[in-house]
Amino acid sequence: QSALTQPASVSGSPGQSITISCSGTSSDIGGSNYVSWYQQYPGKAPKLMIYDVSYRPSGVSDRFSASKSGNTASLTISALQAEDEADYYCSSYRSISTLVLFGGGTKLTVL
């Protein structure tokens, strides 16, 4: 099964906003409200940042927001901070075959 498609890298300066896209198909992102996003620092476990397309778990900064349009989901980080530098993964429930897909990951660099 193919992974969801994310850009390999994005970058931004402190204070700026960036958006990471995550493209799928009608069998996953387009047909599911179960889209989630994870932040991962090197050598650490992933951390849930967004669930059900656009909901933030308790404790996650409101600088993180997300949405979905058609077969593409997006994560936006506003007011970038140095601590946001990490890898970000999208994930979606899939109605066929493998039930959960991850994106290939996006490395965020804060310049």
Added chain:
Amino acid sequence: QVELVESGGGAVQTGTSLRLSCAASGFTFRSYQMHWVRQAPGKGLEWLAVIWYDGSNSHYGDSVKGRFTISRDNSRNTLYLQMNNLRGEDTAVYYCARGPLRWYFDLWGRGTLVTVSS
């Protein structure tokens, strides 16, 4: 404290078997779906398997279907992954993750490394 702790990883040879464990604490284990997710060195995340809260159902990713088996013991608050006929491409850090009754993962363990070589 709420946590998941994986164990059982190590270095094994191609074609052999290994069983991973994931000990849960600090929450009502039997109320949650549980998943296994892996990450090959320098690569992205790959979902492997899910088991229903009561163990009544399970599903697998295409890459491990027929070789890996997920199970749980709710009396011991422990999740398992039996891995058979291991291949080099199974080399990865294996994470257990908690899934509320929706398809996302809100709690992750630290992972256990499995290295498969010939």
